[in-house]
Amino acid sequence: GQQVMQIPQYQHVQEGEDFTTYCNSSTTLSNIQWYKQRPGGHPVFLIQLVKSGEVKKQKRLTFQFGEAKKNSSLHITATQTTDVGTYFCAGRNSGGSNYKLTFGKGTLLTVNP
C-alpha cells in the first residue's frame, strides 16, 4: 500500500533559526496536505498542494510540492516559540480514494527561546 515517509522525526532549533521537514511518498500523489498538532492538541489543517511544482506561502511558512508529485517540504523561516508542535504531511493517492489520506509519522519541532 501507499507509504508516506517524513523526516526528520525530531528537530530542535534555537528561536530565529530556520526549520525544514520533508515528506516522500512511495506512489504519485494527487495532492498533499499539511497539518500542525500542538502539544496535547489535535491536528489542524494548514494547507493543500495540488499542482506539480507548486509553491505556497503562509507568512513564514513555505510549502512545496515536487515536480513528480511524490515529495513535499515545509520550510519555516526564523522560527518562533509559537511554531512548536508536530507537523504532518498527508497524501492522497493518485487514482485512489477521493477522500482517504495517508499520514506521515510527523516531525516534532521544539524551539529554544
Added chain:
Amino acid sequence: DAGITQSPRYKITETGRQVTLMCHQTWSHSYMFWYRQDLGHGLRLIYYSAAADITDKGEVPDGYVVSRSKTENFPLTLESATRSQTSVYFCASSEYRLQGGNEQFFGPGTRLTVL
C-alpha cells in the same frame, strides 16, 4: 458552537471490556474517519465512512467496529479491549468535493488506557 466533538475525553478500562468512543459533527460532512495516534507511528486510519451506512476498513481495523446510522455520528467500539489498544483516538470529518482534496477537521481526541 458547531464543530466536531468526541466523548469521553479520557477513559480507563480493563482488558476484555467493551468500550465505545463517540464522535459527533454538526457540519453534515459526508466523510468521517477514526485514527489512532501512537508514539512513533503518527496517525493511523482505523475505519472511515463516506456516508450514512457506508463504512470501510483503514490501515489498522482489527479489534474495532464502527457504525454510521446517522450522518452526524460515527461511534467506534472496541469489542474486547486489549492493552495494545491504549492510544489517543481522533475522529475527523471532511466534506465531499468533486475535485477532491478535502481538508479534514479533527476532534479533540479521546485518550484511552487499557489496564
